[in-house]
Amino acid sequence: MSLLTVNENGLYCKQGDFYIDPWRPVKVALITHGHSDHMRWGMKHYICHHHTVPILKLRLGIEQSVEGVEYGEALEMNGVSVSFHPAGHIIGSAQIRLSYQGEVWVFTGDYKMEPDGVSVPFESVPCDHFISECTFGLPIYRFPAQTLLYQEINDWWRSNAQQGYNTVLYGYALGKAQNILAHLDGAIGDIYLHGAVANVNDALEEVGYQFPGRRIATDSDRRTMEGALIVAPPSADNTPWVRKLKPYREGMCSGWMQLRGSRRRRSVDKGFALSDHCDWNQLNSAVERSGASHIYLTHGYESNFARWVAERYGKQSAVLKTLYNDEMEEEGWIS
Ligand SMILES: [Zn+2]
Ligand SMILES: [Zn+2]
Numbered sequence: 001m002s003l004l005t006v007n008e009n010g011l012y013c014k015q016g017d018f019y020i021d022p023w024r025p026v027k028v029a030l031i032t033h034g035h036s037d038h039m040r041w042g043m044k045h046y047i048c049h050h051h052t053v054p055i056l057k058l059r060l061g062i063e064q065s066v067e068g069v070e071y072g073e074a075l076e077m078n079g080v081s082v083s084f085h086p087a088g089h090i091i092g093s094a095q096i097r098l099s100y101q102g103e104v105w106v107f108t109g110d111y112k113m114e115p116d117g118v119s120v121p122f123e124s125v126p127c128d129h130f131i132s133e134c135t136f137g138l139p140i141y142r143f144p145a146q147t148l149l150y151q152e153i154n155d156w157w158r159s160n161a162q163q164g165y166n167t168v169l170y171g172y173a174l175g176k177a178q179n180i181l182a183h184l185d186g187a188i189g190d191i192y193l194h195g196a197v198a199n200v201n202d203a204l205e206e207v208g209y210q211f212p213g214r215r216i217a218t219d220s221d222r223r224t225m226e227g228a229l230i231v232a233p234p235s236a237d238n239t240p241w242v243r244k245l246k247p248y249r250e251g252m253c254s255g256w257m258q259l260r261g262s263r264r265r266r267s268v269d270k271g272f273a274l275s276d277h278c279d280w281n282q283l284n285s286a287v288e289r290s291g292a293s294h295i296y297l298t299h300g301y302e303s304n305f306a307r308w309v310a311e312r313y314g315k316q317s318a319v320l321k322t323l324y325n326d327e328m329e330e331e332g333w334i335s
């Protein structure tokens with residue numbers, strides 16, 4: 001008996017007749033989080049954590065049929081018990097737990113185990129079958145503690161400001177941007193936001209979140225910006241929009257920045273290996289702590305990691321082919 005299988009529409013639970021993060025339009029879609037490879041357009045009915053609801057309405061339109069649930073709340077779907085649990089990836093992100101006739105399956109969606117101070121921290125959910133992403137599933141990926149990275153970011157901003165430069169920090173508009181904003185030292189200077197980031201912040205305000213920073217509008221006077229910090233999505237790099245903020249130095253926040261090559265390819269002044277995903281050690285720890293006998297790997301280095309899991313932990317492992325990509329592909333980082 002398989003509680004979750006992949007078909008042409010997505011990850012399907014036959015017993016409960018619903019999908020998780022489907023990529024084609026279906027009737028009932030359980031959504032792990034608001035990144036666009038997991039939350040797509042065209043579902044009849046969406047079920048997600050209630051902090052994802054305003055994001056869904058922002059990105060897919062307010063007329064969508066959406067049901068918000070709490071972490072740990074028990075749902076019953078055609079005899080399958082369903083609950084959402086914190087994934088620690090971004091605000092509202094959830095792992096989804098299914099239980100049917102004594103068997104428990106968990107789909108992680110995207111997750112990280114290190115608390116980011118903004119989203120509800122990851123919770124290990126015991127299960128028999130564990131489906132994990134493995135975006136950074138290679139031993140070369142070991143991220144520095146986020147507290148150190150935020151200290152580096154603030155130090156760099158301060159020194160740029162002292163030299164008369166603005167600081168532009170690129171990070172994904174949903175997730176990375178809020179984490180950066182929550183850790184900036186506002187005493188250094190003014191904080192500004194690209195419209196895409198400001199839109200997400202405004203949506204999150206509806207469910208009680210508040211982040212610093214002023215939206216840069218088309219009529220904003222950029223001459224008054226001096227030593228300011230501007231948070232923008234990676235897609236703003238190399239655009240006339242960002243060039244109007246001169247003189248500035250640019251930094252990129254992404255797990256991929258751990259590799260020197262990707263920094264060079266992006267030609268930014270600084271890279272911060274700030275990640276919304278697990279690194280190698282976190283992935284290993286998640287697999288062990290799940291207690292699952294069966295491990296399925298999806299998006300990332302799934303075949304390498306599947307082999308490693310079988311050899312190292314003696315667990316049954318398999319690759320699940322899905323259409324999820326990571327946020328970099330979404331932003332056109334990797335061709
Ligand atoms: Zn994601
Ligand atoms: Zn993803």
